[in-house]
Amino acid sequence: MPMEPRDRVAMTRAFILLPVFLAVASFAQLQHQRVNQQSAIIADFQKRIESYMKVHKAAAGQLPALKSTASSEKLSNYQHSLAAKIVAARPHATQGAIFTPAIGREFRRLIAAAMHGPRSSRIRSSLKRGAPVKSNVQVNHPYPSMTPVETTPPSLLQTLPKLPNELEYRVVDHDLVLHDVKADLVVDFLPRAIE
C-alpha cells in the first residue's frame, strides 16, 4: 500500500530529527558524565583535605591551646611544634599528595576558566597589584620566610573549593600553594596553576 504524502513528510522529518535528537541526548549525557567526573574529583580533593585536617587536629590536640599572647616567642614555638608534629605524621608527603594529577587538572581548568572569563582583567590586575612574589616552595616546609604573601584574588577564591579555616590558597609565582596557616606549613602545591 503506497504511503500517503503526509506520512512521507512526517517520516522524512523523523529521519532528520532523530540524529539531532540522538546528538543532543548524547551531548547531554557526556555533559552529565563530565559534571559527575568533576564532582567526583572535587569530592576526592575534599576527602584528602579532611584526612589532612585529621592529622592537623591530632597534632594540635597534643599541644596546649594557644591563646593571644604578647610573646612572639610563644607564638613561634607553638607554630614550630605544631609543624614538627604534622611533618612527623606525614614524613613522606610530596608534591601531588593532595593535588593528584586528576585534581591538578580540575584545578587548572577552574583557574583557567576564571582567568579567561569576564573577570579575567580584574583578576590579573589584582595579582599584579598585590605585589607578586617569586619563591621556591617545598612540601612539609614553612612558607618561604621574609616572602610577602600575594593577594589571592577574591574572584579566584569564589571558584575554588572551600577550605577549612586552618588552610588557605596562596599564589606564589605561577604556583597555587596550599598553606597551613596555623602551622605555617606548605601542605602541597600545584605547579604552573596560573598562566
Added chain:
Amino acid sequence: MRLHVLLLLFAALFLSRCGIPAASPSVLPSAAGTAAGQSTSNPPELSFPLKKNSVQFAVIGDNGTGGTDEYTVAREMERYHAVFPFDFVIMLGDNIYGGHSPADLERKFEQPYKPLLDQGVKFYASLGNHDWRDERLYKPFNMDGRSYYTFTKGNARFFALDSNYMNPEQLDWLQKQLQASSAKWKICFFHHPLYSDAKYHGPDLDLRAQLLPIFEKYGVNVVFSGHDHVYERIKPQNGIYYFVEGSAGQLRYHNLRPSPETAAGFDTDRTFMIVEIAGPDLYIQAISRTGKVVDHAMLTSKTNISAVKLDVSHTQ
C-alpha cells in the same frame, strides 16, 4: 611703578585679612625647612573641636620597618597625643616587615610606640602582605586570633578586614555585620586600597568589585587602606570617602599621579593621620614626619533610610 607695587601689597593684605585661602595643589609640597629625622619644635597644629565623648584615634599604615623614620613618626604621634589624647590607633597592615622574632617585634612595634602603649593607647591591626599570619594572636594588636573582626567606639563601628584573603566566608561575615550595625559611622580598614593614584601598586580592582557593592548597600562611610606608600584622600565615591595612608614607616617618594578622583595627596615625606568623630562630623588631619599638617578636612554623615551619604567640606 611705585603705585603698582603699593596696589599689589594692598591687595595681598586685603586677601589675607579676608581669609581667602591660597590655591592648594592636589599634591602638596613637602614640609620645608626641617632637617631629615627631626621634628619641628613648634606646637602641634590642631583644628579639631575636641568635643566631650568624641571618638579620637590615629591611623598608621606600612609602618613596621624598625627604621629611623618609623621612630620619628611615632615621636610625632606622641607629640600630637599630648594635645589630642587619642584612645586608639588603627593599623592598615605591614605592621611588621621582615623577621618576626621577639627582637623584631620589639624594634618594629614595642619600642617606637612605647610611650603611647604606656599611656594605655590600644592598637587595632589589620594584616598586610608583609605580615606574619600569627600576628592575629599577638596581644598588643587586639585581633584576638582573627584576621577580620569588628569593634565599637562611641557612635562608630570599625571593621578590620583581611584584604590578602577576601574569601566568600569573609564577604558573608562582613555583609551580616554591616547589616546588623546601626552605628552612625561605619568605618572599614584593611591593607589593599580600592582607590589609589599611586603609581607603584594602584587600586585592587577585583577587591573593589567585591567590596564596593557591600559598602554601598550597607552604608559604609569611610575606608582606610595602606599598601601604597603615600598619603592620599580620594573624593567621595558614591558617598564613601577613601584614604590611603601607607607612609607611616615606608615612603615612595613622588609616586602619586593625581587624577580627577584625588582630593589631596602627599608623597614627599612619611605621614600618619589623626581623626575625631564628634556626633555627625568626622575631622581628619594628615601629619608629616616633621609635624606639618599636610591635609585636613571635615566629613559629615547624613543618615537617611537607605544609606549613609557623605558631605565633605574641604578645609584645606
